[in-house]
Amino acid sequence: MNPESLRFTETHEWIGAEDGGLYAVGISDHAQHELGDVTYVDLPKLGARLDQGAKAAEVESVKAASDIYSPVAGVVAAVNAELDAATELVNQDPYGAGWFFKLKDVDPSALEALMDFDQYKSFCGG
Amino acid sequence: MSWIPVTEQDRREMLAEIGAASVEELFSVIPGELRMRGWNLSPGMAEAALRRHVAGLAGRNAVSPVSFLGGGYYDHFIPAAVDALASRSEFFTAYTPYQPEAAQGTLQAIYEYQSAVCRLTDMECANASLYDGGTAVFEAAVMACRATGRGVVRVHDSVNPVWRGILRTQTANLDVEVADGADPEGAACVIVQNPAFRGDLADFTDLAAACHSAGALLVMAFDPVSLGLLKSPGAMGADIAVAEGQGLGLPLGFGGPYLGVLAARKALIRKMPGRIAAATVDTEGKRGFVLTLQAREQHIRREKANSNICSNQALCALRALIYLCLAGPEGLREVAEACHAKAEYLKARLAARFPVANPGPTFNEFVVRLPIPAERAAALLLERGFLAGLPLAAVGAGGQEELLVAVTETRTRSEMDAFAAALEDACHATDL
Numbered sequence: 001m002n003p004e005s006l007r008f009t010e011t012h013e014w015i016g017a018e019d020g021g022l023y024a025v026g027i028s029d030h031a032q033h034e035l036g037d038v039t040y041v042d043l044p045k046l047g048a049r050l051d052q053g054a055k056a057a058e059v060e061s062v063k064a065a066s067d068i069y070s071p072v073a074g075v076v077a078a079v080n081a082e083l084d085a086a087t088e089l090v091n092q093d094p095y096g097a098g099w100f101f102k103l104k105d106v107d108p109s110a111l112e113a114l115m116d117f118d119q120y121k122s123f124c125g126g
Numbered sequence: 127m128s129w130i131p132v133t134e135q136d137r138r139e140m141l142a143e144i145g146a147a148s149v150e151e152l153f154s155v156i157p158g159e160l161r162m163r164g165w166n167l168s169p170g171m172a173e174a175a176l177r178r179h180v181a182g183l184a185g186r187n188a189v190s191p192v193s194f195l196g197g198g199y200y201d202h203f204i205p206a207a208v209d210a211l212a213s214r215s216e217f218f219t220a221y222t223p224y225q226p227e228a229a230q231g232t233l234q235a236i237y238e239y240q241s242a243v244c245r246l247t248d249m250e251c252a253n254a255s256l257y258d259g260g261t262a263v264f265e266a267a268v269m270a271c272r273a274t275g276r277g278v279v280r281v282h283d284s285v286n287p288v289w290r291g292i293l294r295t296q297t298a299n300l301d302v303e304v305a306d307g308a309d310p311e312g313a314a315c316v317i318v319q320n321p322a323f324r325g326d327l328a329d330f331t332d333l334a335a336a337c338h339s340a341g342a343l344l345v346m347a348f349d350p351v352s353l354g355l356l357k358s359p360g361a362m363g364a365d366i367a368v369a370e371g372q373g374l375g376l377p378l379g380f381g382g383p384y385l386g387v388l389a390a391r392k393a394l395i396r397k398m399p400g401r402i403a404a405a406t407v408d409t410e411g412k413r414g415f416v417l418t419l420q421a422r423e424q425h426i427r428r429e430k431a432n433s434n435i436c437s438n439q440a441l442c443a444l445r446a447l448i449y450l451c452l453a454g455p456e457g458l459r460e461v462a463e464a465c466h467a468k469a470e471y472l473k474a475r476l477a478a479r480f481p482v483a484n485p486g487p488t489f490n491e492f493v494v495r496l497p498i499p500a501e502r503a504a505a506l507l508l509e510r511g512f513l514a515g516l517p518l519a520a521v522g523a524g525g526q527e528e529l530l531v532a533v534t535e536t537r538t539r540s541e542m543d544a545f546a547a548a549l550e551d552a553c554h555a556t557d558l
Contacts (some may be wrong), residue, residue, distance in 0.1 A: 039421070061421075064426060065427045
């Protein structure tokens with residue numbers, strides 16, 4: 001996905017609209033860079049209902065273990081099973097093949113409160 | 127380096143930070159009878175006088191009673207090689223090393239200990255060890271809660287009542303409900319023990335299947351020595367296997383140090399508490415050892431860590447490893463067979479006079495119903511040089527007259543005959 005079309009949180013997740021009312025969620029390029037090589041991702045259960053800011057996933061890298069929070073409220077409609085065997089996708093393609101999960105039943109207006117790409121860039125210090 | 131633990135200034139700053147006016151106020155929640163009220167120490171002694179004094183105190187210990195006391199901790203034989211090897215100064219640490227990869231020998235010993243535990247239990251992974259059997263039960267329970275996202279832990283009545291107490295204490299301030307029974311519905315796990323605390327044997331294979339169809343885990347506490355004969359936790363379908371490892375080359379002590387064994391299915395490894403040693407290769411392709419999967423642990427994950435365990439019982443685990451290597455599968459089978467055969471001999475001998483309360487087969491421990499209170503019998507037998515066993519009412523696991531009797535491979539026929547005669551005599555004398 002083109003990062004300029006995405007919305008970002010202060011905890012460094014991104015969210016972007018896809019076809020069929022789905023919204024993909026991942027972590028930003030800045031976040032993967034800070035974490036270093038990702039070694040493990042624990043994904044949410046399909047069908048789980050997440051509140052905005054709820055803990056949705058866990059990511060472990062050679063340096064740290066971090067929680068991933070849901071940028072908006074929704075229901076988990078898909079998880080990226082590729083990450084079980086190929087965690088490096090998070091580092092190599094954070095806005096594409098390295099996505100974590102997809103949400104449905106999302107209120108589209110909830111995204112407007114999040115940062116756009118330029119705002120996120122300045123949030124990260126340019 | 128200056129070593130001034132806490133200055134007056136430090137104290138004032140810390141008290142101000144937490145909003146307490148004084149140290150006295152901070153500690154006011156501790157009941158008065160538990161507070162230190164002066165040490166009451168006698169004046170110092172010269173070394174020679176002190177040795178005489180301490181030797182005199184030590185001489186008052188009863189160190190040679192013939193033991194039939196078990197309840198989770200057993201008087202097994204310890205080969206001299208265990209002491210000789212484990213006493214080598216290279217191994218002298220109770221902990222995993224703080225700069226782990228610099229201590230390749232220690233890591234190799236832990237790795238081999240884990241491998242031995244996996245082979246013993248037929249489980250896929252094991253950690254570097256925990257404090258003791260009771261804390262291992264607790265760690266398995268909260269591990270099951272993490273893995274299932276559920277908060278109810280059901281404890282079967284086969285489980286050691288002391289370990290249940292530890293489980294209740296350690297979960298008191300956690301979001302975990304400890305309930306009795308073996309119903310897996312809605313539970314994170316069902317915890318069972320084989321052999322049961324009262325000695326009964328069971329096959330929990332069907333319960334494992336029932337747990338899995340209900341989305342729960344089966345946690346099984348086992349006696350490592352019994353696995354020389356009995357079906358293993360892995361073969362029964364357990365998801366987590368835990369044990370008190372004392373029987374594997376550790377001497378009986380007043381509470382330890384003992385050894386908490388924990389093994390699991392590989393799918394659960396990231397939910398496992400404690401340290402894990404692993405084998406790998408270095409940049410030159412040579413075999414080496416590391417601590418692995420550390421992102422589960424406190425020094426990385428802080429308050430979200432799987433457990434506050436950030437060490438292990440390295441020296442105790444080493445003793446267990448040496449014991450298992452010396453015995454091998456064959457030797458462990460022989461020890462288990464001897465325990466069982468001798469226990470059967472004593473059980474038959476005592477059954478002639480006292481009813482045995484176990485409905486089915488037992489391994490090395492069984493319950494007899496005496497005509498007098500078991501506490502009284504134990505006191506009388508101690509005067510005759512025997513640790514008679516565990517009075518079950520004392521731990522809430524049976525009636526006043528019930529005595530839990532354990533037999534290991536170290537008991538001889540003449541000791542068992544003498545014990546049976548002394549017990550009969552004590553009960554008879556008290557009857558009159």
